[in-house]
Amino acid sequence: MSSQVIKTTEELLRPILEPKNLELVDVEYVKEGKNWFLRVYIDKPGGVDITECGEVSEELSEKLDNTDPIKEAYFLEVSSPGVERPLKTQEDFKNNVNNNIFVKLYEPIEGEKEYEGILKSFDNDLLTIEYKEKTRKKQVELPYDKIAKARLAVMF
Numbered sequence: 001m002s003s004q005v006i007k008t009t010e011e012l013l014r015p016i017l018e019p020k021n022l023e024l025v026d027v028e029y030v031k032e033g034k035n036w037f038l039r040v041y042i043d044k045p046g047g048v049d050i051t052e053c054g055e056v057s058e059e060l061s062e063k064l065d066n067t068d069p070i071k072e073a074y075f076l077e078v079s080s081p082g083v084e085r086p087l088k089t090q091e092d093f094k095n096n097v098n099n100n101i102f103v104k105l106y107e108p109i110e111g112e113k114e115y116e117g118i119l120k121s122f123d124n125d126l127l128t129i130e131y132k133e134k135t136r137k138k139q140v141e142l143p144y145d146k147i148a149k150a151r152l153a154v155m156f
Contacts, residue, residue: 005029008069009038009060016059017042022052025081026088029074036074038064041081053078087150093122102153103129105146115140116153 006027013024025041042048042056057078064070087093087101102116117131125144130137 002029005038005070008067009040009064012060012063012067013040013056016056016063020052020056022048022056026086029070036070036072038070038074038076040076040078041085042078043081043085048080053080083154084151087152090122090125090144093119093127093144093150096152097122100153100155101129102151103127103142103147104149105142106148107146109142109146110140112140115142 006029009027009029010024013027017024022042022044025043026039027041028037028039030037030039040056040060042053044052057076060078061076064076084102087096097119099119100117101119103114105113105115107113115129115131117129120128120130120139122128122144127142127144127147128139129142130139132138
């Protein structure tokens with residue numbers, strides 16, 4: 001059921017986001033405690049503001065009320081993905097070359113399941129990440145299909 005709610009929400013969002021030049025980053029439909037939450041993350045170059053989130057929320061809420069794909073009560077949240085936004089698609093990786101990222105793998109590569117460093121390239125379904133091991137810089141190549149989760153990472 002959760003995947004159908006997400007799919008329907010994505011379909012309802014497309015005609016709302018396209019004219020506003022906004023990107024759909026992610027949709028989540030999750031239960032936390034007794035409550036259900038439908039969370040929509042949107043973005044654009046330079047970031048989104050609260051006014052844009054409010055407009056999308058109002059338009060989406062109206063469409064959800066009309067189509068009624070969710071039978072139980074839920075909370076709708078529309079927001080920016082934040083500075084550590086998830087990287088979900090190949091396009092996300094291509095657009096974030098030279099940025100700092102965090103990657104979690106399905107299985108270890110070179111003895112590690114997690115890497116954080118600068119995404120040096122993304123070619124032919126292969127990520128190259130430059131990371132530090134103690135004081136040395138190293139590079140690792142990670143196949144795209146081995147990535148469980150990835151996100152931008154803030155460097156301190």
